[in-house]
Amino acid sequence: MAVVRSAVLIPCYNEARTVAKVVADFRRALPQADIWVFDNASTDGTAELARQAGAQVYRVSAKGKGNVVRAMFREVEADVYLMVDGDDTYPADHAGELLEDIIEGRADMVVGTRLEQHDSASFRRFHGFGNKLVRWSIGRLFGQPVRDVLSGYRAFSRRFVKSMPVLSRGFEIETEMTVFAMANAFVLSERTVPYGVRPEGSESKLSTFRDGFRVLRTIGFLYKDLRPLLFFGSAALLAGLASLGFGAFVFHEFSLTGEVSHPSTAVLAAALALTAFILLATGLILDTVNRRSNEILRLITDQVVHRKSE
Known part of the structure; x- marks a missing residue:
C-alpha cells in the first residue's frame, strides 16, 4: 500500500x-x-x-x-x-x-x-x-x-x-x-x-x-x-424588463394620440433594449471562455498531479 x-x-x-x-x-x-x-x-x-x-x-x-x-x-x-x-x-x-x-x-x-x-x-x-x-x-x-x-x-x-x-x-x-x-x-x-x-x-x-x-x-x-451567464443574464433581464416598461408607455401613448410626446422615453427604451442584448451576449461569451479555460486548467492540473505522484 x-x-x-x-x-x-x-x-x-x-x-x-x-x-x-x-x-x-x-x-x-x-x-x-x-x-x-x-x-x-x-x-x-x-x-x-x-x-x-x-x-x-x-x-x-x-x-x-x-x-x-x-x-x-x-x-x-x-x-x-x-x-x-x-x-x-x-x-x-x-x-x-x-x-x-x-x-x-x-x-x-x-x-x-x-x-x-x-x-x-x-x-x-x-x-x-x-x-x-x-x-x-x-x-x-x-x-x-x-x-x-x-x-x-x-x-x-x-x-x-x-x-x-x-x-x-x-x-x-x-x-x-x-x-x-x-x-x-x-x-x-x-x-x-x-x-x-x-x-x-x-x-x-x-x-x-x-x-x-x-x-x-x-x-x-x-x-x-x-457564473458570468447568470450574473450578466440577470442584469440583462432587468434591463429588458425596464425597456419593455418604458416601451409600453410610449406605444400606449402613440396608439391613443398617434404621436410621441416623450421622445426621450422612447430613446431610453431602445437604449435599455440594446443594453440587455449586450449584457446577454457578454454573459454567453464569458461563459464559453470560462468553460474552455476550466477544461485547460483541469488537463494541466491532471498532468502536474500525475507527474508528481509517480
Missing part, C-alpha cells in the same frame, strides 16, 4: 504565545506529517519559536493570509494537506477526521465547521451574524448550502491545492476556497469540530467591518467571474 504524504500548514502572524503548542499538538496527532509554519513577517519571534518546536518555517513577506496560502499551495509537496490557524483555537485531535475523507477519496476539501460547538467567547461581536450572512449569500448565489464558510481548519486533496490559483490577498481566502470548490465540481464536505477561545494576550487579526466588506465583495466578484 502506498504511503500517503501529509503536510500540516500553519499560517501565522505574531502568534508567539501559541505557535509552539500548536506545532507540538499536531506533531502528536499526526506524527508522520510534515509540519510547516508559514510566518507572515511576524515581529514577535513566532518563526524562531516554531523552529524550536520542530516545524519547518517559510517566511512570506507580502502581508495577508491569502498571500500566505498562495505560498503554501505552491511550495509544499504532499498527497494530502491540513491547514490550521496558529492561534490554538482548533483541536489537533480532530485532524485525522478531517483527513479521512481526503485520504479515502471521498472529498477534495473538508471544512472543520465551528458553529455547532463553540464557547460563548469564541466569536467577537457581529462575527456570528457576519458568518450567517456570508453562508446565506453563497447558498443563494452558488446553490450549495454550507455550514461554515470562514473556518480556518481545512483538509485538501493534492488536486485541489494544485488547481486553485489563489487570487485573494487577505482573510477573504476562506470564502474564495469554498466558492472555487463549488464552481469547479470539487467535492466539499464538512466535519463538526469544537472551536476554542484564544489564550489571554492573543488577539485576532480579523477586522469585523473591513474584512467583512472584503468577504462580501469577494463573493460578488467571484459570482461574476465564475
Whole structure:
C-alpha cells in the first residue's frame, strides 16, 4: 500500500504565545506529517519559536493570509494537506477526521465547521451574524448550502491545492476556497469540530467591518467571474424588463394620440433594449471562455498531479 504524504500548514502572524503548542499538538496527532509554519513577517519571534518546536518555517513577506496560502499551495509537496490557524483555537485531535475523507477519496476539501460547538467567547461581536450572512449569500448565489464558510481548519486533496490559483490577498481566502470548490465540481464536505477561545494576550487579526466588506465583495466578484451567464443574464433581464416598461408607455401613448410626446422615453427604451442584448451576449461569451479555460486548467492540473505522484 502506498504511503500517503501529509503536510500540516500553519499560517501565522505574531502568534508567539501559541505557535509552539500548536506545532507540538499536531506533531502528536499526526506524527508522520510534515509540519510547516508559514510566518507572515511576524515581529514577535513566532518563526524562531516554531523552529524550536520542530516545524519547518517559510517566511512570506507580502502581508495577508491569502498571500500566505498562495505560498503554501505552491511550495509544499504532499498527497494530502491540513491547514490550521496558529492561534490554538482548533483541536489537533480532530485532524485525522478531517483527513479521512481526503485520504479515502471521498472529498477534495473538508471544512472543520465551528458553529455547532463553540464557547460563548469564541466569536467577537457581529462575527456570528457576519458568518450567517456570508453562508446565506453563497447558498443563494452558488446553490450549495454550507455550514461554515470562514473556518480556518481545512483538509485538501493534492488536486485541489494544485488547481486553485489563489487570487485573494487577505482573510477573504476562506470564502474564495469554498466558492472555487463549488464552481469547479470539487467535492466539499464538512466535519463538526469544537472551536476554542484564544489564550489571554492573543488577539485576532480579523477586522469585523473591513474584512467583512472584503468577504462580501469577494463573493460578488467571484459570482461574476465564475457564473458570468447568470450574473450578466440577470442584469440583462432587468434591463429588458425596464425597456419593455418604458416601451409600453410610449406605444400606449402613440396608439391613443398617434404621436410621441416623450421622445426621450422612447430613446431610453431602445437604449435599455440594446443594453440587455449586450449584457446577454457578454454573459454567453464569458461563459464559453470560462468553460474552455476550466477544461485547460483541469488537463494541466491532471498532468502536474500525475507527474508528481509517480
